[in-house]
Amino acid sequence: MIELRDISKVYRQGKREVRALDGVSLRVAPGEVLGVLGHSGAGKSTLIRCVNLLERPTAGEVRVEGRDMLALAPRELRHARQGIGMIFQHFNLFSSQTVAGNIAYPLAIAGWPPGRARERVEELLALVGLSDKAQAYPAQLSGGQKQRVGIARALAPRPRVLLSDEATSALDPETTRSVLGLLRDINRQLGLTILLITHQMEVLKEICHSAAVLERGRVVEQGKVIDLLARPGTRLNALCYAPFAAAGWPVRPGGRLVGLSLAGDSAAQPVLAQLARRFGVDATLVEGTLERVGGVPVGRLLVELTGAPEALEQALGHLREQGYSPEPVAHA
């Protein structure tokens, strides 16, 4: 649905050059939600703005629904942009227009007849749960309501792609959850493809199927959210989980502290009981988290394993084979 090939973007400020993007390639499949994560200045906004050509890349190729965006004439580009909605951190609503007026705006631009546009606005107000606010002005709305208006406006011309630039960053946690719930429903019901940028892990865990991590204009990590979260050593894993802190844990003589990663099937196995039954190795729980990400259990455990040295080695081999990625944890 979206394909970026080897995108670079250089901003020139007088004699200074800033390479905001440096050879970025990304693909977002139809119906997929891909989250781009990265520190401030990593190039996230530039990247997302290259998709609808709010920024023109210095080099590379941008395809949306197979169309070569950089080859389009201005009129064709305006038309293509109607298939790409966008929402923003600070909502970017027209303060002098009502909620209904804001949502109707892109329809007027796209030349919808007023009657059909009115019907569409009503449909959208219902979709985002704001039917009673049609005549309110943005200043009379909460942050969450403003973003719902932003979403309704972005969806008005029935885009197939939604770009989201930190859409929940200015919202409190509860409102963030409700806006994320709305985006997830829209993704599922309308099959909308979503490319979003965020610095909130919660956003990735709640609605993203895949993730890309951007650092200094380059993609340094990319994959399915669950796979990246569950694998020790990835940036996503490090961002999500603090290092194990076994401070003060009284390791028994011969005992070993081992971190285990759990995801999907591996989280559903009675792994600790297996260690006891098959290898005579006892596992004591020291720390752990287990949560559902996209409906799949993901988490990790810190256990102390005790048993005969040979049995311990066999148990560790078994854990490795079964995908628990056992890691020795130093005793603090």
Ligand code: ADP
């Ligand atoms: P992020 O969204 O990850 O914070 P940006 O894409 O906004 O990153 O910025 C990436 C880099 O490009 C930064 O160094 C930023 O200062 C620079 N930059 C962004 N927009 C412009 C611009 N219009 N002119 C010059 N430099 C810019």
